[in-house]
Amino acid sequence: MKFLSKILKSVKPKFDEGGRLERLYPVFEATETIFFSTDEQTSKGPHIRDSVDIKRVMILVVIALIPCYLFGAINIGYLNAQALGISRGWVENFLFGMKQISPLIIVTFASGAFWELLFPVIRKHEVTESFLVTCALIPLVMPPELPLWMVAVGTSFGVVLGKEVFGGTGMNIFNPALTARAFVYFAYPVAMSGDKVWAIGPDGYSGATALSIPAAATNADSVALLSAFTQFDYSWWNMFVGFIPGSVGETSKIMILLGAGLLLITKIASWRTMVGAVLGLLGTAALFNLLSPYSSNSMLTIPPHYHLVMGGFLFGTVFMATEPVTGAHTDRGRWIYGIMIGFLTVVIRSINPAYPEGVMLAILLMNAFAPVIDYFVVKGNIKRRKARYAQ
Amino acid sequence: MASITIKKGHNIKIAGTPKRQIEEHSSLSTVAVHPSSFRYVKPKLMVKEGEKIGLGEPLFFDKLMPEVKWPSPGGGTLQEIRYGPRRVVEKVTVALDSEEETMAEKTYGADEIFGLGRDEVKKRLITSNLFPFIRRRPFGKVANPEETPRDIFVSAVNTAPLSPDLELILKEQMVQFQAGLDALSRMTDGSLHVTVGKGPSAFQELKNCKLHTVAGPHPAGNVGIQIHHVAPIAPNDVVWTVDAQHVCIIGRNFLTGKLDPSLIVTVGGPGTVNGSHFHSRLGASIQTLVKDRLNGSENRIVSGDVLTGRSSSEEGHLGFYSDCVSVVPKSEKRSFLGMIHPGSPKTHYSLTNAYLGRRMSDFGFTTLNNGSERPLVPIGSWEAVLPMDILPNELYRAVVAEDIDLMEKLGILECVEEDLALCSFACPSKVDVGGMIRQGLDLIWADSA
Numbered sequence: 001m002k003f004l005s006k007i008l009k010s011v012k013p014k015f016d017e018g019g020r021l022e023r024l025y026p027v028f029e030a031t032e033t034i035f036f037s038t039d040e041q042t043s044k045g046p047h048i049r050d051s052v053d054i055k056r057v058m059i060l061v062v063i064a065l066i067p068c069y070l071f072g073a074i075n076i077g078y079l080n081a082q083a084l085g086i087s088r089g090w091v092e093n094f095l096f097g098m099k100q101i102s103p104l105i106i107v108t109f110a111s112g113a114f115w116e117l118l119f120p121v122i123r124k125h126e127v128t129e130s131f132l133v134t135c136a137l138i139p140l141v142m143p144p145e146l147p148l149w150m151v152a153v154g155t156s157f158g159v160v161l162g163k164e165v166f167g168g169t170g171m172n173i174f175n176p177a178l179t180a181r182a183f184v185y186f187a188y189p190v191a192m193s194g195d196k197v198w199a200i201g202p203d204g205y206s207g208a209t210a211l212s213i214p215a216a217a218t219n220a221d222s223v224a225l226l227s228a229f230t231q232f233d234y235s236w237w238n239m240f241v242g243f244i245p246g247s248v249g250e251t252s253k254i255m256i257l258l259g260a261g262l263l264l265i266t267k268i269a270s271w272r273t274m275v276g277a278v279l280g281l282l283g284t285a286a287l288f289n290l291l292s293p294y295s296s297n298s299m300l301t302i303p304p305h306y307h308l309v310m311g312g313f314l315f316g317t318v319f320m321a322t323e324p325v326t327g328a329h330t331d332r333g334r335w336i337y338g339i340m341i342g343f344l345t346v347v348i349r350s351i352n353p354a355y356p357e358g359v360m361l362a363i364l365l366m367n368a369f370a371p372v373i374d375y376f377v378v379k380g381n382i383k384r385r386k387a388r389y390a391q
Numbered sequence: 392m393a394s395i396t397i398k399k400g401h402n403i404k405i406a407g408t409p410k411r412q413i414e415e416h417s418s419l420s421t422v423a424v425h426p427s428s429f430r431y432v433k434p435k436l437m438v439k440e441g442e443k444i445g446l447g448e449p450l451f452f453d454k455l456m457p458e459v460k461w462p463s464p465g466g467g468t469l470q471e472i473r474y475g476p477r478r479v480v481e482k483v484t485v486a487l488d489s490e491e492e493t494m495a496e497k498t499y500g501a502d503e504i505f506g507l508g509r510d511e512v513k514k515r516l517i518t519s520n521l522f523p524f525i526r527r528r529p530f531g532k533v534a535n536p537e538e539t540p541r542d543i544f545v546s547a548v549n550t551a552p553l554s555p556d557l558e559l560i561l562k563e564q565m566v567q568f569q570a571g572l573d574a575l576s577r578m579t580d581g582s583l584h585v586t587v588g589k590g591p592s593a594f595q596e597l598k599n600c601k602l603h604t605v606a607g608p609h610p611a612g613n614v615g616i617q618i619h620h621v622a623p624i625a626p627n628d629v630v631w632t633v634d635a636q637h638v639c640i641i642g643r644n645f646l647t648g649k650l651d652p653s654l655i656v657t658v659g660g661p662g663t664v665n666g667s668h669f670h671s672r673l674g675a676s677i678q679t680l681v682k683d684r685l686n687g688s689e690n691r692i693v694s695g696d697v698l699t700g701r702s703s704s705e706e707g708h709l710g711f712y713s714d715c716v717s718v719v720p721k722s723e724k725r726s727f728l729g730m731i732h733p734g735s736p737k738t739h740y741s742l743t744n745a746y747l748g749r750r751m752s753d754f755g756f757t758t759l760n761n762g763s764e765r766p767l768v769p770i771g772s773w774e775a776v777l778p779m780d781i782l783p784n785e786l787y788r789a790v791v792a793e794d795i796d797l798m799e800k801l802g803i804l805e806c807v808e809e810d811l812a813l814c815s816f817a818c819p820s821k822v823d824v825g826g827m828i829r830q831g832l833d834l835i836w837a838d839s840a
Contacts, residue, residue: 045825
């Protein structure tokens with residue numbers, strides 16, 4: 001530790017003003033503050049400050065994602081063993097999964113860090129830590145066998161066009177991780193949709209996801225279809241636990257709830273957005289259940305509590321909808337924003353036959369509308385304040 | 392009579408709470424006033440270095456409001472006039488005589504004051520140089536005698552960290568406090584609002600004013616928060632505010648005919664030992680106050696509370712509106728892997744529970760910023776500590792955009808920086824929210840002038 005501090009001190013002059021590597025100062029600063037917290041002092045204004053900073057906030061989100069990674073790895077191994085018809089222990093399953101997702105993680109962080117360091121160097125500001133979260137999220141929302149070059153292209157697209165072109169952290173309109181996913185989804189649909197990509201098996205191995213089963217049938221009861229399906233166990237309980245095909249981190253709702261708990265205790269994520277989204281989803285699904293007798297669409301028959309554990313809804317709600325910059329900024333706005341995400345998720349899932357999963361598009365769409373929601377909340381605030389003056 | 396309960400806010404658990412008793416400190420040799428610290432005022436000195444000055448006699452006046460003059464907080468010789476950049480007068484120091492000469496005026500009986508007319512009270516406040524004790528909102532600047540305020544507000548509750556306990560102080564001075572209130576109540580056609588803490592207290596006997604109660608964490612004691620809950624400031628409204636201890640100074644002036652600048656001042660903070668309340672006075676020398684009470688040598692001495700005070704030094708003096716000296720140790724400690732280190736409630740203080748430990752005892756804050764400034768990531772930490780129907784995030788953005796119309800609509804005229812100081816404390820992006828609000832106010836002031 002002292003040794004490290006010595007090294008950093010000895011190379012610092014090179015990066016200071018007038019030094020040979022002056023332009024790379026942001027890179028040095030970022031490296032230094034990863035190892036040692038900053039010794040910056042308060043100036044005027046509050047002479048004391050709370051211990052929480054953006055580094056801490058971001059790293060806590062990354063910590064909240066770790067359970068999803070661990071379970072994701074086990075699940076990849078588990079599904080692979082099932083596809084091959086062999087039996088493996090937990091540790092072997094985990095190691096198999098880690099072997100699959102480690103390259104994903106490395107490629108994501110490498111390409112993300114490249115852009116994230118390049119922009120501050122050019123723009124001459126400090127490196128912001130939010131790319132840690134973006135890069136930690138991207139592998140979790142991708143299929144486990146996605147070609148690595150696609151991961152790199154998608155990450156680059158998400159970081160550069162989803163964030164940096166708007167001015168970087170705090171200024172972006174769309175969630176960078178979701179932008180990356182949307183890009184890969186629309187650019188390389190074969191690698192990102194269908195029945196073949198969600199579980200690693202022998203060549204040509206295919207397994208329908210829970211959402212695509214009722215989507216493919218008409219005039220049927222979705223729960224009956226799911227329980228009749230034998231390849232995977234699509235009971236509510238198993239979908240909640242998470243041994244089902246899907247993106248790396250989205251399958252286990254238990255792990256997602258663990259992460260949600262951490263984010264809520266530390267007050268980093270907005271509970272209003274989370275609760276709003278869940279209520280919006282449950283309400284819309286219940287409404288569609290009532291309408292289902294009048295339609296041949298089997299998606300309408302999915303009960304609300306099934307919607308909750310199918311697909312990536314919970315993962316999106318907990319880790320992506322709550323992203324504070326791209327969501328609504330006002331408390332009232334966060335309710336509306338959350339409810340609309342829940343509503344749109346069910347609408348896209350049920351009514352749009354092309355996309356059986358809706359949460360990604362629902363969040364991106366609401367990212368675009370969040371400023372509008374805030375605009376009306378602000379207007380309401382101005383009106384309310386005016387009314388108080390009149391008294 | 393309103394009963395206000397504040398839920399949003401936070402009482403910072405900072406070590407070095409001043410003892411709840413009033414002690415004497417060694418005798419003062421100098422006092423000072425800082426003319427450049429008054430906002431939107433153009434000070435013009437009325438004295439020269441080396442001259443004799445009596446307690447209460449004018450030191451300087453405001454070129455924009457020539458009737459408003461600042462009283463000398465002590466009688467003696469003018470020791471130093473310190474100029475800053477561009478010849479602004481930074482500080483006027485008076486070396487006290489052992490027998491201070493004092494300017495004397497007419498005295499009033501305690502029951503006479505409420506019977507005085509508005510003009511009579513106003514004239515007296517001007518001739519006794521008491522106007523600088525009155526501040527007006529919007530803008531939080533010294534009041535203009537030409538204006539008639541809609542209401543006058545006095546907060547008799549302090550919730551700021553390490554600040555004096557007003558109930559302890561005022562219960563000894565109820566006669567003077569009442570006299571000051573009587574005088575002030577003549578200055579408005581509206582009401583004189585006094586906010587006190589909940590529960591039985593000596594304040595219940597106060598008359599000729601509207602009594603309100605407030606309960607809850609800081610900033611519940613801030614007069615701006617109380618105004619917002621009692622009768623918010625509409626565009627074009629002017630309200631005046633006076634600190635409770637200054638009300639007593641005004642009261643004593645009416646009762647005795649003399650300026651008595653006595654002030655109870657606290658000394659506290661993690662850098663002190665034996666912090667307490669002290670009998671002191673306006674603009675007192677900090678050296679006298681902190682003598683033998685500093686813990687360690689590397690400290691930042693703040694005139695005022697840790698959230699809104701000004702950095703000073705041992706050689707400095709109390710600010711005109713300060714009644715507290717806070718001492719915070721300097722630290723340059725860089726913790727290894729600080730961002731991932733789980734830490735403990737002993738080493739990290741977090742309002743958002745990010746360090747996952749409930750803090751029970753007082754925390755030894757330092758001057759560490761605990762992070763670098765970053766773009767805003769609105770996780771709701773500002774809203775959690777601002778008990779006003781104001782959207783801080785949107786207001787901040789309006790100030791950044793220099794959109795005066797939107798700032799006013801969002802309520803900037805109701806705020807001064809102290810009301811949002813806790814937002815800066817809590818902000819994970821380390822943004823100075825209060826300072827930004829002041830920038831917005833400066834912009835509006837420049838625009839209207």
